[in-house]
Amino acid sequence: MKVIVIGGGPAGCAAAYTLDKQKHAVQLFEAADGVGGRTRQLHRDGFNLATGALFLMGGIYPRTSALLREMGCDAQLVPWGGAAELLDSDGARYPVSFVSLPSYLKVPTLTLGDRLRMVASMVRLMLGGGAANPFDGGDLARFDSGEDLESWSRRSLGERPYEYIVRPIMDFLYAVPASWLSTPFPHAIIRQAHRMRLSVPPGGVGQVSEWLIGAARRTELHLSTPVERVERLDKGWRVWADGQSYEADGLVMATEAFVAARLLQPHLPEAAHRTLMEAPYTEYAHVAIGYRTNPWPRHRSDIVLPVGPGETRNVGALVLHSRRHPGSVPAGGEVVGVYFNTPPLAQMSDADIEREALAETLRAFGPAPAPDFVHLFRYDRGLTIAGPGHYGRLDAVHAAMPRGVCLAGDYFSQAGVEAAVFSGERAALRLGRQLGAV
Numbered sequence: 043m044k045v046i047v048i049g050g051g052p053a054g055c056a057a058a059y060t061l062d063k064q065k066h067a068v069q070l071f072e073a074a075d076g077v078g079g080r081t082r083q084l085h086r087d088g089f090n091l092a093t094g095a096l097f098l099m100g101g102i103y104p105r106t107s108a109l110l111r112e113m114g115c116d117a118q119l120v121p122w123g124g125a126a127e128l129l130d131s132d133g134a135r136y137p138v139s140f141v142s143l144p145s146y147l148k149v150p151t152l153t154l155g156d157r158l159r160m161v162a163s164m165v166r167l168m169l170g171g172g173a174a175n176p177f178d179g180g181d182l183a184r185f186d187s188g189e190d191l192e193s194w195s196r197r198s199l200g201e202r203p204y205e206y207i208v209r210p211i212m213d214f215l216y217a218v219p220a221s222w223l224s225t226p227f228p229h230a231i232i233r234q235a236h237r238m239r240l241s242v243p244p245g246g247v248g249q250v251s252e253w254l255i256g257a258a259r260r261t262e263l264h265l266s267t268p269v270e271r272v273e274r275l276d277k278g279w280r281v282w283a284d285g286q287s288y289e290a291d292g293l294v295m296a297t298e299a300f301v302a303a304r305l306l307q308p309h310l311p312e313a314a315h316r317t318l319m320e321a322p323y324t325e326y327a328h329v330a331i332g333y334r335t336n337p338w339p340r341h342r343s344d345i346v347l348p349v350g351p352g353e354t355r356n357v358g359a360l361v362l363h364s365r366r367h368p369g370s371v372p373a374g375g376e377v378v379g380v381y382f383n384t385p386p387l388a389q390m391s392d393a394d395i396e397r398e399a400l401a402e403t404l405r406a407f408g409p410a411p412a413p414d415f416v417h418l419f420r421y422d423r424g425l426t427i428a429g430p431g432h433y434g435r436l437d438a439v440h441a442a443m444p445r446g447v448c449l450a451g452d453y454f455s456q457a458g459v460e461a462a463v464f465s466g467e468r469a470a471l472r473l474g475r476q477l478g479a480v
């Protein structure tokens with residue numbers, strides 16, 4: 043059967059790979075001049091900068107790991123230890139391992155009571171029910187109590203564990219207040235956290251999509267070809283791109299949710315269209331500050347997470363990229379990635395963001411000469427996030443799709459490569475079942 047995949051981020055590439063494996067004739071249309079979407083790499087002055095995604099999370103990214111193994115690429119992943127320190131508002135520093143929840147229990151600002159409450163809550167979460175698959179919106183929806191993550195954390199863990207554990211981790215991962223997020227996803231991740239191992243492909247996270255599309259050998263790739271219109275035929279579908287039309291038996295829509303909503307509007311019930319249009323994407327900014335000569339070759343951590351009870355903070359995390367992935371910088375060089383929280387961005391100009399990124403870099407790592415470059419990455423729509431009610435609303439949209447169209451994208455769960463890959467593979471399998479044998 044002929045299938046068209048629209049969108050070449052990790053979701054679309056996983057869909058194309060899966061459909062190609064099933065021997066369908068696949069064409070993938072991507073608006074940009076390369077695959078990868080929000081995981082693409084930017085090569086600048088010998089540095090390999092991550093425009094978006096920084097790392098994969100091994101054991102808790104099961105489908106991504108399985109596909110990388112299947113393609114024989116997993117042995118190439120570069121492991122990353124994720125040594126971090128919390129930088130308190132009074133300048134005190136507390137070493138932790140970003141991937142080890144128990145390491146946060148040693149933070150000296152926590153009392154014995156805080157630690158005991160943390161352990162008790164973790165045990166309750168491990169023993170109690172919860173989504174088995176944090177990337178399956180239907181599974182997550184069953185455990186959505188309507189409570190937000192901040193209220194749950196303050197109530198179950200206490201104020202200091204919220205400030206010194208939950209808030210810094212969430213600032214780094216999602217850059218929004220925990221009150222904007224629901225609980226089923228973080229609860230499911232906490233239950234699996236012992237399996238978390240960070241790693242980066244040698245070419246950066248963008249390489250995952252390149253590997254997938256490279257392994258989908260028969261897939262015809264149309265880059266720099268945004269799809270402009272989708273029409274229903276008696277049997278199948280027609281898409282318009284670059285002034286030409288292309289026909290297929292089925293479609294996988296693997297763009298951002300609002301793009302899928304626009305393209306499919308004539309073919310969707312109004313409620314499903316509105317749900318897709320309103321799927322939340324947050325504003326996001328990060329700054330890459332590059333040095334040809336590393337000013338801090340002996341700094342003891344890879345990640346600095348600013349903390350401080352009750353403080354509003356513009357910057358959520360700072361990462362030394364030579365530690366994350368040595369191959370991403372020229373020998374002897376360094377890039378600091380400065381990751382901003384979302385709420386202040388609406389009031390910040392590009393110049394404000396760059397100025398603050400430099401000041402926070404010096405506070406986190408110490409004195410340094412002027413950098414060789416400063417590169418701002420700013421997104422109107424950066425990360426997909428899920429507040430209470432999100433998973434059920436979005437999951438219901440699958441049932442409203444016309445025959446022969448399946449949706450994929452990280453927005454069914456919460457931003458992340460695994461959410462995208464899982465949804466892409468699932469959309470391909472669903473469509474394959476609808477279309478029947480080749």
Ligand SMILES: Cc1cc2nc3c(=O)[nH]c(=O)nc-3n(C[C@H](O)[C@H](O)[C@H](O)COP(=O)(O)OP(=O)(O)OC[C@H]3O[C@@H](n4cnc5c(N)ncnc54)[C@H](O)[C@@H]3O)c2cc1C
Nearest residue numbers: 049051052053073079080094095096097269452458459462
């Ligand atoms: C700053 C940042 C940091 C991140 N860090 C991490 C991380 O460390 N680890 C992690 O796992 N995840 C991370 N993420 C999230 C991760 O990048 C996303 O979850 C993932 O890229 C989503 O994949 P997707 O395929 O669903 O969507 P996208 O990657 O957005 O891909 C959608 C694609 O559709 C294309 N498209 C849109 N319209 C059309 C059209 N009309 N025709 C054809 N093509 C079209 C777009 O060009 C794009 O390539 C980060 C994201 C950002 C922004």
